[in-house]
Amino acid sequence: LDGAVHLLAGLGRGTDVRGFVTADVEADLGLRLPGVRLVSIDCPAAPVIEREAARVPNSIRPVVRRMTVTFALRLGLEGAEARPVAVRLVYVADGLETGRPELRRSFALGGPVGGV
Numbered sequence: 001l002d003g004a005v006h007l008l009a010g011l012g013r014g015t016d017v018r019g020f021v022t023a024d025v026e027a028d029l030g031l032r033l034p035g036v037r038l039v040s041i042d043c044p045a046a047p048v049i050e051r052e053a054a055r056v057p058n059s060i061r062p063v064v065r066r067m068t069v070t071f072a073l074r075l076g077l078e079g080a081e082a083r084p085v086a087v088r089l090v091y092v093a094d095g096l097e098t099g100r101p102e103l104r105r106s107f108a109l110g111g112p113v114g115g116v
Helices: 002-011 017-032
Strands: 037-042 048-054 063-078 085-094 102-112
Touching: 002 063, 002 085, 017 037, 017 063, 017 085, 017 102
Parallel strands: none
Antiparallel strands: 037 063, 048 063, 063 085, 085 102
């Protein structure tokens, strides 16, 4: 994760990747599983980063227009639904070439921990 911080900063959320991922997971959990508290996050593998480039006028090199970052996470939870669960958290940043990207996020709860 630490090696990809400069790429992840392209999402427009800053360089505290652990901070924004944790905040987003807590927010999404609160909506989907009220009464559950996040006690741990494990990111067993590096995030998958995909970039889409395009040629732009007056530029020698292609410019990254879209970036998709996928985190496969394991969460430890406390509360009514207290069990380890797998989560896939995906960020898509469109319009990177404009300097004002549009960021979308999807959050998919999986099954037990083995299913990341």
